[in-house]
Amino acid sequence: MNTLFSQEVPLSWYLLLSAALFTLGVVGFLIKRNLITVFMSIELMLNGVNLSFVTFAYQWHAVKGQIFVFFVMMVAAAEAAVGLAIIIAVFRARATLAVDRIDLMKL
Amino acid sequence: MNGSLHLWLIPLLPFAGFLLNGILGSRLPKWLITTIALLAPLAAFGVVLSAAQGLFTTGVLGSFPYVETCPVGWINAGTLHVDFSLVLDQLSLVMLLVVTGVGFLIHVYSVGYMGDEEGYARYFSFLNLFLFFMTLLVLAGNALLMFVGWEGVGLASYLLIGFYFHKDSAANAGKKAFIVNRIGDFGFLIGMFLLLANFGTLTFSEIATKLGQDPSWQGGILTVIALCLLLGATGKSAQLPLYIWLPDAMEGPTPVSALIHAATMVTAGVYMIARTHVLFDHSPFALGTVAVIGASTALFAATIGLVQNDIKRVLAYSTISQLGYMFLGCGVAAYSAAIFHLMTHAFFKALLFLAAGSVIHGMGGEQDLRKMGGLWKKLPVTFWTMTAAVFAIAGFFPFAGFFSKDAILYAAFLQGTNGKILWFVGLVTALLTSFYMFRLWYMAFLGKPRSPEVHPHESPWTMLGPLVILAALSVGGGWIGIERFSEFLAPSTGARAAAAGTGHLELILSCVAVLVALEGWLIADKLYRRKLDRPAQWAAALPGSYNLLAHKYYVDEFYGASVVKPLFAFSHYLLDWVVDKGLLGGTAWLLGGTVTFAGAILQRWQSGNLRSYAAWLAAGAAAVLLFVVVPWASFLATLSTIHFNVAGH
Numbered sequence: 024m025n026t027l028f029s030q031e032v033p034l035s036w037y038l039l040l041s042a043a044l045f046t047l048g049v050v051g052f053l054i055k056r057n058l059i060t061v062f063m064s065i066e067l068m069l070n071g072v073n074l075s076f077v078t079f080a081y082q083w084h085a086v087k088g089q090i091f092v093f094f095v096m097m098v099a100a101a102e103a104a105v106g107l108a109i110i111i112a113v114f115r116a117r118a119t120l121a122v123d124r125i126d127l128m129k130l
Numbered sequence: 131m132n133g134s135l136h137l138w139l140i141p142l143l144p145f146a147g148f149l150l151n152g153i154l155g156s157r158l159p160k161w162l163i164t165t166i167a168l169l170a171p172l173a174a175f176g177v178v179l180s181a182a183q184g185l186f187t188t189g190v191l192g193s194f195p196y197v198e199t200c201p202v203g204w205i206n207a208g209t210l211h212v213d214f215s216l217v218l219d220q221l222s223l224v225m226l227l228v229v230t231g232v233g234f235l236i237h238v239y240s241v242g243y244m245g246d247e248e249g250y251a252r253y254f255s256f257l258n259l260f261l262f263f264m265t266l267l268v269l270a271g272n273a274l275l276m277f278v279g280w281e282g283v284g285l286a287s288y289l290l291i292g293f294y295f296h297k298d299s300a301a302n303a304g305k306k307a308f309i310v311n312r313i314g315d316f317g318f319l320i321g322m323f324l325l326l327a328n329f330g331t332l333t334f335s336e337i338a339t340k341l342g343q344d345p346s347w348q349g350g351i352l353t354v355i356a357l358c359l360l361l362g363a364t365g366k367s368a369q370l371p372l373y374i375w376l377p378d379a380m381e382g383p384t385p386v387s388a389l390i391h392a393a394t395m396v397t398a399g400v401y402m403i404a405r406t407h408v409l410f411d412h413s414p415f416a417l418g419t420v421a422v423i424g425a426s427t428a429l430f431a432a433t434i435g436l437v438q439n440d441i442k443r444v445l446a447y448s449t450i451s452q453l454g455y456m457f458l459g460c461g462v463a464a465y466s467a468a469i470f471h472l473m474t475h476a477f478f479k480a481l482l483f484l485a486a487g488s489v490i491h492g493m494g495g496e497q498d499l500r501k502m503g504g505l506w507k508k509l510p511v512t513f514w515t516m517t518a519a520v521f522a523i524a525g526f527f528p529f530a531g532f533f534s535k536d537a538i539l540y541a542a543f544l545q546g547t548n549g550k551i552l553w554f555v556g557l558v559t560a561l562l563t564s565f566y567m568f569r570l571w572y573m574a575f576l577g578k579p580r581s582p583e584v585h586p587h588e589s590p591w592t593m594l595g596p597l598v599i600l601a602a603l604s605v606g607g608g609w610i611g612i613e614r615f616s617e618f619l620a621p622s623t624g625a626r627a628a629a630a631g632t633g634h635l636e637l638i639l640s641c642v643a644v645l646v647a648l649e650g651w652l653i654a655d656k657l658y659r660r661k662l663d664r665p666a667q668w669a670a671a672l673p674g675s676y677n678l679l680a681h682k683y684y685v686d687e688f689y690g691a692s693v694v695k696p697l698f699a700f701s702h703y704l705l706d707w708v709v710d711k712g713l714l715g716g717t718a719w720l721l722g723g724t725v726t727f728a729g730a731i732l733q734r735w736q737s738g739n740l741r742s743y744a745a746w747l748a749a750g751a752a753a754v755l756l757f758v759v760v761p762w763a764s765f766l767a768t769l770s771t772i773h774f775n776v777a778g779h
Contacts, residue, residue, distance in 0.1 A: 049748050053741055061740075122740045 037078040044071030058110055058120040069099050135181040137198045137216040137269060140226065144170045144261035151258065155251025164241055167254035171237050171261055175230040182223055195219035197271060209330060215271035221622035224469060225268045225401055228476045229394050233261050235596035236389040239484050242592035243385050243491060253293060260286035264394055268401065273322050273332040280318065280366065283395045284311045290390060291382040303378035310375040314365015321358030324351065338408045349413050356409045356416030359402065367399025367453050370427045374686055376450055380442040384487030387442060392449045392483050393476040400456040400472050404465045404623055411463065421461020425555040428454030432562035437679045440497050441486045444570050449479055451559060455538050458556060462549060464541030465623035466616035471534035477607045478522035478531055481600035485516035488593055489574060492586040499570060504579040508586040511594045513575050515601035520571045522604040524564040524647045533608030535560065536640050543639060557646055564650025572658035
């Protein structure tokens, strides 16, 4: 037990997990049609990034990375509030949440 | 001298009139336009008169030339200093009196003549603008300021020739006048550059001083400068070979022809030569060229004038011919005689044009002499004033033209053998002049009316008043006599050439001139009163000569084929097609086409599909990551090393 827990988890594991989370987010963002799912994918990407921040902060004994994570979380919270409001507004206007139907930016 | 003469008011008053009528003219009532337009030249004339009177009564003629310089310089660049300086001397005083005096009369005449025309305010603003530039030209104390006036009168001339711009012929005539004048102006400019290079100054008085210090300086660069200036003068004063614009300039309103293309602007070349006469005095060759150009132009234009049927064209060729006399006068160094003729010519030629305008006005716009006739009963005032002018230009004693033409011919006669030839050419011209003027007189005023359906009417008094005043001047304008006139002008144009002849000789020559004029009258009387079918018979008997004259020696056609056509072809094929459409247009098309083509491809990226944007973003991030992670630099270095090794073998 002791030996098991005293053994440090290697840095690369954290980073691999972070990369896996981020990639999941990217793939979800690209392939999902529902706007809410896309939104959740963004959160996933943010958290993947957060994990790598924390990892490096721990590794280098630098508190800056951790502070940065708080900033990201704060922004993500604000973004969730604003983003959900936009999603509701879009749904009211277009009666759909399929991203390919929301293409007003097209020339 | 007590106080200033306020010379600057002379050009600036008409300029104010131009600004007022030009900017506000369309909103002002007609009487106000007229008042402004007439007050400007009248006030300028008043300033000239008061300047003249102040100088004569206080007896300070010795203080001439009187110079007024603007305290703020114009150009100060290194050694080059040019000021706004106005100079009043005997020469510019005479010229100013003519310009503002005759100018004012023609303004008054215009009120009647242009009364029913559209663009009344535009017309008067241009006329005032012309006076501004003309007085500036006359008063200028240096060549550059004179050039400003010189170009300005050209502009005013262009605007007024093309006054009826909706008519193609008028618009084209304006362009022709402007372009032909550009050729002359080019000569003037080159002359100025050479003056600057050789004298370091453009001020007339300084040039005269420098030449006076070195009396042995003859010919050479002075000849070149004088010939360049002469080219400018031939353009403005419609001499050979640049006279072609003046007959076409008759497309403008008749008072404009009187003011600009007879009395004042076209004499600017003569004035310029008189103003720079010190240069010509130092170059016998240039002076001889002036005389030859003058004499040949006088004869050449007079022969064309013989067969013209448009009343204004006859007068136009007559103007060219008379300007030739003035050049002849300048060319034999009789500048005062030339200026004397300039003055009397301004009187009688303005009168001729204004009377012709009165005829055209009365005939309802008809200009063809063949459709006139018997007008003396219908237009009595016009007839009698015109008669005075005809006698004056023909050179009958004691009309004004007699004295001035006689002075020029006498001065020419005294210039050795070549002078005798010039004198003879002048005499033949006098015969032709007398003939074509009496021809016009007979065809227009005497005989039977040839257009019974037209009912001519006499013009209003705004038009007849100036006619009467000018008629008085045409009769008495020469009585001052060339001796006193030369004496007066001597400080600015140099003393009259020492009279080598005797009083008898002058008297004999005068009698010859008058007899020649009488002969011209008799021929015209025979052909156009007693034997009316003769001219047509002669024209039929001599078709070659008649056609040559009727087509004005085909000079326009010659210039068209030798200058205009090649230039046009050059512009059309090389400049338009190759350079403009090919080179410039092609480059623009290529640049624009490339961007459009690229845009057409790239616009597919802008699909509006959120996920495609995101995919490209992700792909870009992946590419950057790949670029950072993969050690390209060492990879490339390895590659090149291999290559190097291969090459090393």
